[in-house]
Amino acid sequence: MEHRLRRCPNCLGEKFFAEPPSGMVFFSVREDGSPQRTKPPFELIAGLVLQEIFCTGCGWHGRADELLPPGEPAHG
Secondary structure, three states: OOOOEOEOOOOOOOOEEEOOOOOOEEEEEEOOOOEEOOOOOOOEOOOOOOOOEEEOOOOOEEOHHHOEOOOOOOOO
């Protein structure tokens, strides 16, 4: 099952990274706010806190709850 992904409010990118103490993690954010891996099998990433995330496309950073839902236009 393919999940719809939340997007960067600046560039509409769907890939992000965070830097928890365990090391840099790349992920996408599902419509329900859950982080998932960016490569197959696209599993959920348990325990990843999304307080400060960075867009891989444009460098935007913020919280996961600031991401746009699928289908909403960029704020730019």
